[in-house]
Amino acid sequence: MSIFVDDDTRVVVQGITGGEGKFHTRQMVEYGTNVVAGTSPGKGGQDVDGIPVYDTVSEAVEEEDANASVVFVPPAFAADAIFEALDTDLDLVVAITEGVPTQDMAKVNKRLSETDTRLIGPNCPGIITPGEAKLGILPGNIFEEGNVGLVSRSGTLTYQVVSNLTERGIGQTTAIGIGGDPIIGTSFIDALEAFENDPDTEAVVMCGEIGGEDEEQAAKFIAENMDTPVAGFIAGRTAPPGKRMGHAGAIVSGSGTGTAESKINALNDAGVPVGDTPNEVADHIEDFL
């Protein structure tokens, strides 16, 4: 079992003819992902490595029965691409694009609330169910099939923690990077709830970072709704207030909200141990299993 993606996921890659789109489509196919179509407006009828290219997502859905999309479209056109995907009732849209204007995402968010589609991202590494499917840019070789779920706001930090797990022979059900932007489609809580309902997920890693209050809300959710044990990690303990640490969302405000301390305390209060190092997170998970 897994969450959100598996063997049956049929993927359309939006922006398949661009550099990133083409490269990562190959990587996804190599990993075993069922990529059934791509889109690139004006390039319908062509193909990329034998994968048919369509002008529109609705054609790709009609002709190839796609049920998920991965968006590799540049930031100026990314919101439009997500709207297009949402209008075709896909089950899942994974937006990799970094740098989507926040007000565009507010409009997307509004439309998203009217659909049954799940959006992951934007500005995220994607989602992987080891051995079954990879939608995004995560390096497939560090993952292993197993029963730990992982949800993270940061891409490379995900890879770090996964490698700490995999090195010990601890595999993963599904790993999701939810993205570091202020407005994202899938929150920690959405992912935690799905892991809680997945019978194969026996423990969950949650990697957060400074900024916003998502981790605090997730801690409350864990305390009230989860039996599956969760271990946490929070990046940005040494971040000074008022400085944006790379991610648009990663900033400790002048009044002191969004600090690592507040998030670690909230998680500890919810019974979630927080590792001082990524390796310590793996220690906690080992204890759970």
Add this chain to the structure above:
Amino acid sequence: MKLHEYQAKDIFAEAGIPVPESRLASSVDEVMEAVEDIGYPAAIKAQVHVGGRGKAGGIKIAMDEDEARQAAEDILGMDLKGYTVEKVLVEAGVDFENELYVGITMDRSEGKPVAMVSTEGGVNIEEVAEENPDAIAREHIDPAFGLHPYQARKVVFEAGIPRDVAFDVASFLSTLYDLYEANDASDIEINPVMITSDRDVVAADAVMNIDDDALFRHDDLAAMEEDSYEDELEAKAGEYGFDYVRLSGNTGIIGNGAGLVMTTLDLVDYYGGTPANFLDIGGGAKAERVANALDMVFSDENVDSVVFNIFGGITRGDEVAKGINEALEQFDEIPKPVVVRLAGTNAEEGMEILNTDLVQVEATLEDAVQRAVENAKEVSQ
């Protein structure tokens, strides 16, 4: 991107929001010319991107020529929280009875913009939010429709704005939302809105920050950007296009991905060291960018040791290794010890390329950070 008060006020005034008469000045003579036209009392206000200018001595009220000259001499060229003041706004003083707050920002937990109004203007609204949250009335805005006029009225009445000026303030708010949307602002606020003794409503300050990710569609705003970095290293990082934050420690840090770089900083601290900086080379960096990153960190005279931590997804280990070699081979002697940890995509290829005579290599993040911290301690002794 932050706009200066004078830039934001130009935009507000053009949209029909009343602002006090003002002039921009960059010398004492220009200030004196401006006050002659504007009259007294006049406010001399530093135009720098820092909050709390007033408390820090960056705003002064002049009642006569002597005071104006003194204020101009004091403020122009002063150091305000690390920024040098090069321009001041000379503005007609407003005889006010009340100070209000109106602003619009993105509420990230709701994924919607929120309009905020308070009768407690003139002070830091974040402090009001913390100490007396009920003093701020809030109204969420559906981004598909914008701020409905009834919502503007509702939030103004809820805030307890005096009835005789309520419609004027509501109209300010509607205009602000139009500007917020049209300019892809991340925050827009007037603090304070002053109610004069004649019961006129005036924007006495103006804050407008633009979403950097949306600047590609606002050439006019992008042209207003003035590089004002706290120090030359941050300016250099801006030229190279790095996400860089300078800190006060002596262990230089380079990595890929914000979360992992922050984690590397945290581990430096955890193992008893002090981080000198945050430097994210981003995803998919090529050799030249990697070399630039090393150049950046070596330029910081506080740095005694460097840790280079890469976990490649789209970033390839061989490109990183090439960049590190290029950067280091130009030195007869490596300025500061560099510890490298490469993992992920093409890490093995990278390790084959990497000139290990020039760097120290560690296999894990923890070991790499510990070694860099030890190096920093040795070098600084």
